[in-house]
Every structure is written in C-alpha cells, then in structure tokens.
Amino acid sequence: MTAPQRDITLRFLAEPQDVNFGGKVHGGAVMKWIDLAAYACAAGWSGRYCVTAYAGGIRFVAPIHVGSLVEVVAQVIYTGNSSMHIALQVHACDPKSLNRRKTTHCVVVMVAVDETGHKVAVPQWLPETxxxxxxxxxxxxxxxLREEIADEMARLDF
Incomplete structure (x- = not known):
C-alpha cells in the first residue's frame, strides 16, 4: 500500500457561468471548488470515501474574475479517529501573467465512511516541521472554538 497523500492542488478556470451580476465569481462556486479539493485531499489521505462534516472560517479576501486560473490547495493539518481537518487556500491569477494572489482560505472537516455510511478510522497524521x-x-x-459556537447556537435555539 502506498503512503497516504497529505495534500493536493486542484486547478479550475473561472468560466462565465461562475460569475455573478457584479462580474466576480460567485462565493458558492468558490465553496464548491473548496469542497471538491477537501474531498480529494481527505480521500487521498484516508483511502476511503469521505463526507463533509464542517466548513468554517471561510474568508473571501479578494475577488476572482472570469477567465482567471484558480488554484485550490488542500492539506491535512489534523486527524481524529475518523475525521481529517483540511486547511484550504485559494489563489487566482490571469493565466497569461501567472501573478498569483490569495483570494480565499478556510478549514473543512471531512469524515471517512464505509459503504454503509458509518465512520471508519483514518491514518493518524503527526506534525513534523x-x-x-x-x-x-x-x-x-x-x-x-467550534464547540463554544455550537453551545451558543444551541442556547439560542438555532
């Protein structure tokens, strides 16, 4: 068996159907690309089908324009028993200049599951550097912090 893959980079071209009325890529399109990269990273690490358990702290720091080359970098930064915390960074650039700039970043938690949808163990990741x-x-x-937010939302009946 090969070693688990800790990170992955996916690239997309921002197409006209990805753009909102303001001429920028929809946040939802960016979130879809993030989810795809998080899945590919988690599946590469665990060797299993994975589902999204949490996506949070999404920060849109710069717009993405139609025609941009978009790069989504995903990396395992923590593992639980069946969960993997994936850090994601999105960069965009004009494909002619390749002058990359960060546009978005977040953390997504993925969970490995078996064919019946039950959680399964994942390889442990330990930090080295x-x-x-x-x-x-x-x-x-x-x-x-997520536990505190969940407690507060439960208290407010959200």
Whole structure:
C-alpha cells in the first residue's frame, strides 16, 4: 500500500457561468471548488470515501474574475479517529501573467465512511516541521472554538 497523500492542488478556470451580476465569481462556486479539493485531499489521505462534516472560517479576501486560473490547495493539518481537518487556500491569477494572489482560505472537516455510511478510522497524521506544529495547534484551537459556537447556537435555539 502506498503512503497516504497529505495534500493536493486542484486547478479550475473561472468560466462565465461562475460569475455573478457584479462580474466576480460567485462565493458558492468558490465553496464548491473548496469542497471538491477537501474531498480529494481527505480521500487521498484516508483511502476511503469521505463526507463533509464542517466548513468554517471561510474568508473571501479578494475577488476572482472570469477567465482567471484558480488554484485550490488542500492539506491535512489534523486527524481524529475518523475525521481529517483540511486547511484550504485559494489563489487566482490571469493565466497569461501567472501573478498569483490569495483570494480565499478556510478549514473543512471531512469524515471517512464505509459503504454503509458509518465512520471508519483514518491514518493518524503527526506534525513534523515547525509549520506543521503551528497548523496542528491551530486546528485544535479551532475545535475548541467550534464547540463554544455550537453551545451558543444551541442556547439560542438555532
């Protein structure tokens, strides 16, 4: 068996059907690309079919224009028993200049499941480099914050 793949890069061309009335790519189109990259990353790590359990902290920091080359980089930054926290960064550029700029970033949690939809174990990822350790700690902090948000939403009956 080959080693799990920790990261993946998917590329898309922003097409006219991806654009809103303001001439920029719809946030929903970007979120779809993020979900596709998160799935490909999680499946590559776990060797299993995976489902999205959480997508959060999505920050749209710059617009994407029609005709742009869009690159979505996904990387495992934390693993639980069956879950994988995937950090994603979206960059866009004019394909003629290749002058990349960050447009979006977020974290998505994917869960590996079997043929019946039950959770299954995934290979553990352990940080090695200093950057890995920072990402790992950030993922743990985000888990704590999500619990606080969930508690507050339950209290407000959302």
């Amino acid at each position: 200093e950057e890995d350790k920072k990402q790992y700690e950030s993922a743990k902090k985000l888990m704590e």
